[in-house]
Amino acid sequence: xxxxxxxxLHLEYYAAHxxxxxxxxxxxxxxxxxxxxxxxxxYIQKMRxxxxxxxxxxxxxxxxxxxxWSMHEYIRCFAKLPLKRFAIINSFDEQASAQLHLFLxxxxxxxxxxxxxxxxxTSAYEWLVSVEA
Numbered sequence: 001x002x003x004x005x006x007x008x009l010h011l012e013y014y015a016a017h018x019x020x021x022x023x024x025x026x027x028x029x030x031x032x033x034x035x036x037x038x039x040x041x042x043y044i045q046k047m048r049x050x051x052x053x054x055x056x057x058x059x060x061x062x063x064x065x066x067x068x069w070s071m072h073e074y075i076r077c078f079a080k081l082p083l084k085r086f087a088i089i090n091s092f093d094e095q096a097s098a099q100l101h102l103f104l105x106x107x108x109x110x111x112x113x114x115x116x117x118x119x120x121x122t123s124a125y126e127w128l129v130s131v132e133a
Contacts, residue, residue: 003020004043006036008024009028010025019051019128020043021052022052026058037078049082051131052087053086053089054089056089060091060093061095067099067102070103079109087118088100088115088118100117
C-alpha cells in the first residue's frame with residue numbers, strides 16, 4: 001500500500017510482514033526533508049509498524065542545519081518509535097553515508113531498537129523479516 005509518493009520520496013507499506021519501506025529518489029528542500037521524516041515517523045507510530053527500511057542510496061548529503069536538527073531534535077522522536085528493527089540502505093555518496101553513521105551512533109540519544117546498514121534492498125528486507133521466523 002502506497003502511503004506517500006513524490007519526486008523525492010516514496011513510502012510503501014507491506015502489510016504481510018509489517019514492513020514500511022521509504023525510498024529516497026534524490027535531494028529535496030530542508031522543509032521537504034523535515035516534513036518527510038516527520039511524516040514517516042507518524043505513520044510508524046500510528047500504524048504501530050515494527051519494521052522499517054530507509055533506502056538512502058540516492059539521498060545526497062544533508063545541509064549542516066538539517067544534520068543539526070536530525071541529531072538533536074528529530075532523533076528524540078525517532079528513538080520513541082515502536083520499531084523492533086530498522087534497516088538502512090547506505091547512500092552512494094560518502095558524505096551522506098558518514099552523516100548516517102553519526103545519526104545511528106548518537107551517544108546522547110541511543111536508539112532502543114536494532115539497526116543495521118545494508119547495500120541492497122533484498123538483504124535489508126530479509127534481515128527485518130527473519131525476526132518473525
